[in-house]
Amino acid sequence: MSTAIVELLGASKRFGGTQALNGVDLTLRKGEVHALVGENGAGKSTLGKIVAGLYAPDSGELRVDGVPVSRWDPIRAQRAGIVMIAQELSLVSQLTVEQNVFLGAESSRLGVLKRGTTDRFRALLELAEFDLDPKAPVGTLSIAQQQKVEIMRALARKARVIVMDEPTSSLTAHETAQLHTLIRGLREQNRSIVYVSHFLDAVLEVADTVTIMRDGVRVRTAPAAQETKSSMVEGMLGRELSVTFPPRRPSVNESVPPLLTLEGVTTAAAHDISLQIRPGEIVGLLGLVGSGRSEIARAIAGADPITGGRMIYRGTEVSRWNTRKAIASGVVMVPEDRHAQGLVLERSVKENISLAFLDRFSTLGVISSRRERAGAQELADALSMRPPRIGLDVGGLSGGNQQKALLGKWLVGEPDVVILDEPTRGVDIGAKATIYRLIADLAERGVGVLLISSEHEEVLALSTRAHTVSGGTIVGEIDPATLGVSDLLAHLFSVDLTIGATA
Ligand SMILES: Nc1ncnc2c1ncn2[C@@H]1O[C@H](COP(=O)(O)OP(=O)(O)OP(=O)(O)O)[C@@H](O)[C@H]1O
Ligand SMILES: [Mg+2]
Numbered sequence: 001m002s003t004a005i006v007e008l009l010g011a012s013k014r015f016g017g018t019q020a021l022n023g024v025d026l027t028l029r030k031g032e033v034h035a036l037v038g039e040n041g042a043g044k045s046t047l048g049k050i051v052a053g054l055y056a057p058d059s060g061e062l063r064v065d066g067v068p069v070s071r072w073d074p075i076r077a078q079r080a081g082i083v084m085i086a087q088e089l090s091l092v093s094q095l096t097v098e099q100n101v102f103l104g105a106e107s108s109r110l111g112v113l114k115r116g117t118t119d120r121f122r123a124l125l126e127l128a129e130f131d132l133d134p135k136a137p138v139g140t141l142s143i144a145q146q147q148k149v150e151i152m153r154a155l156a157r158k159a160r161v162i163v164m165d166e167p168t169s170s171l172t173a174h175e176t177a178q179l180h181t182l183i184r185g186l187r188e189q190n191r192s193i194v195y196v197s198h199f200l201d202a203v204l205e206v207a208d209t210v211t212i213m214r215d216g217v218r219v220r221t222a223p224a225a226q227e228t229k230s231s232m233v234e235g236m237l238g239r240e241l242s243v244t245f246p247p248r249r250p251s252v253n254e255s256v257p258p259l260l261t262l263e264g265v266t267t268a269a270a271h272d273i274s275l276q277i278r279p280g281e282i283v284g285l286l287g288l289v290g291s292g293r294s295e296i297a298r299a300i301a302g303a304d305p306i307t308g309g310r311m312i313y314r315g316t317e318v319s320r321w322n323t324r325k326a327i328a329s330g331v332v333m334v335p336e337d338r339h340a341q342g343l344v345l346e347r348s349v350k351e352n353i354s355l356a357f358l359d360r361f362s363t364l365g366v367i368s369s370r371r372e373r374a375g376a377q378e379l380a381d382a383l384s385m386r387p388p389r390i391g392l393d394v395g396g397l398s399g400g401n402q403q404k405a406l407l408g409k410w411l412v413g414e415p416d417v418v419i420l421d422e423p424t425r426g427v428d429i430g431a432k433a434t435i436y437r438l439i440a441d442l443a444e445r446g447v448g449v450l451l452i453s454s455e456h457e458e459v460l461a462l463s464t465r466a467h468t469v470s471g472g473t474i475v476g477e478i479d480p481a482t483l484g485v486s487d488l489l490a491h492l493f494s495v496d497l498t499i500g501a502t503a
Pocket of ligand 1: 015016018019020038039040041042043044045046047386387395396397398399400401426428
């Protein structure tokens, strides 16, 4: 066994009424990829944050290089070579990629880069095999690209321990493979990685050791070679579970009038979009990251102004469409970025859920708090939120539970058209199954659903129809019932190549 770098003995951590960790032991060895798995709220991020000095444990002992540590914070951790890539990204959106990468590192002061950083940046880029523009403002990047910037930031700090909290939640299969190659390279250099993930296949592929968490307690630590997907799920949930998709919805007859029709709709970021959504239909959008799926969603949701073409909702052409109008008429979007576009972190789950739909809970502008509470609680229960207390601030929820609150926020208003952009991002395997059922139930009730997910499998399994997207426009329609994931990928890449060749 190689040497232990970080050891936690009986670590506990409490937030208000929540015991996030309860007597957890963890040993992180040199040159080890150590995965943490567990349900939403199991304590993985809390454990990672303790390792990286963002939280100090309430009790228990922490040893770094065998030496007990009494004072522990991010600066001390960084000095000891330990950094974290947080689940909720922490980049400064006004600064460029390069500035963010070196922010707080020795080669920058207040965002002013020292000489030679451009070369260092290039070297890092090569090491990571990422494709990023150093001068691009981070605010203009997709979540997936921001995740890459965070990874580069950790590399720039020459960390010997990197805690990666769900690093692949917005990456495509190809990008995940790239990241795994990078992780193996870091392991070769005897660095250690804590790898938190809900993607159990990825865990088995890259980890040496797996620690399974449940309700703040460590269930077991074992070599990854001894675990299987089902043994991990069993450990996480305390029961067996195989995620199955609900039966595919029957296709909706073409004679049924569509809820929503787009004819050549164009915005700043999407062009010439034509599609229809009928009641009870789940329409999938399939494309690679950056293909323009979210931009199409934003046009429909009124988030980006429509500059050309026509959008017809319930038989009437809409004009000067914006999010307020969209929401008021029952067209809602669950956005990809739950912080920037979704949740108010300082407000309770209940308030977040009812914020968008005050009308539903109010008579003549007076909110009925009883109805508000009942509606919110019903959804929290349906989504098995943990803890199920809707009075808690959203900011204190674990990542996956925030995602559930975000879904709840938009479903409570009983919308007519729902756009779901990455609805299962960061959600555990049990909750995923619930969300799939919820999506199918929406359609069953006659809601029109537009579904975007980088987990192509989800789109293929749930959609009644699906369009392929590339270069900001719809390039084709596929039959989700007959196309497999590997065929789809081949198709998407060839579409992209063709577009690239003709552009
Ligand atoms: N800052 C905080 N304030 C209040 N409660 C918190 C805070 N951070 C975590 N918790 C609570 O501690 C518990 C563990 O949360 P943690 O974020 O570690 O879970 P997780 O395993 O990372 O879950 P996920 O898979 O959803 O990211 C949860 O019940 C969460 O609500
Ligand atoms: Mg977490």
